[in-house]
Ligand code: FES
């Protein structure tokens with residue numbers, strides 16, 4: 001797990017001005033709420049007085065008030081009220097970490113980290129969202145008992161489709177016909193099929209239509225936890241799927257799934273199409289939950305990798321570059337520390353002021 005990326009926190013629907021909501025992510029707890037303007041806010045859940053859970057408190061105007069002794073914190077993390085201090089002078093240390101928020105496509109995202117804006121990855125984008133000729137559905141939210149990197153690797157794996165998704169007519173791929181490209185925040189692969197399919201019915205289609213030779217599908221990732229898949233069929237029919245993944249812990253992942261399509265645009269088709277796509281996601285889940293090791297391996301020598309696995313390897317190389325920047329959470333140390341101390345993901349505010357009550361999550365040191 002890495003700091004300094006955008007993570008899906010909850011759906012827009014789940015958030016109200018009525019009550020805060022607890023979200024567990026990257027091994028820590030966050031409180032999220034809407035302030036009086038309706039803006040979504042995400043702050044550390046641990047009250048720095050004596051450890052109350054802010055999400056169990058109540059929303060008062062633009063702040064969340066801790067249920068334990070009534071201290072209030074606004075969306076910037078600033079303490080706005082300490083009932084026990086009668087002159088109203090609030091100590092400088094009375095603040096909690098607060099995170100930049102971006103709400104779009106029915107999802108509340110937060111940037112969990114302290115990197116300055118110029119060094120952050122772009123906010124998540126669903127390109128087809130408002131485009132004519134496209135229908136976008138979701139988010140559908142589901143959880144898997146697996147580490148999120150294994151899930152993203154599965155999306156970046158072109159070779160599994162033929163075996164895990166046989167009912168979808170997933171074609172056999174020639175591993176030499178997979179193109180791999182680099183982008184600023186992740187890798188992208190594209191694989192041609194159609195001319196290479198072994199499925200008899202698809203071969204017939206391919207033989208009778210030149211456009212079938214352009215059939216292609218691929219996936220790309222942005223950061224460690226956003227995985228997109230594009231499937232391009234005949235007659236320029238496309239499906240683009242977005243999986244925004246939220247690592248709850250090293251054993252559990254919450255996935256926010258959106259789908260864009262430029263065919264059968266009627267709303268009445270949503271249920272059938274989404275049911276089919278979720279069926280495919282469950283086929284993946286059934287495999288991913290049983291992988292060993294559960295975490296993405298640290299070395300490439302303990303698996304027998306083929307050229308067709310190159311896109312998975314490239315994903316791991318990107319992870320390594322973010323680890324070398326000092327963005328990787330030390331999961332072993334986090335597991336131990338979490339028992340004795342409440343920890344926070346460092347927020348941009350930590351670069352502006354010193355003197356914070358909570359320690360931050362342990363990070364693997366940057367490589368200088
Ligand atoms: S623990 Fe939150 S006000 Fe005391």
Ligand SMILES: [Fe+2]
Nearest residue numbers: 154161164284
């Ligand atoms: Fe799959």
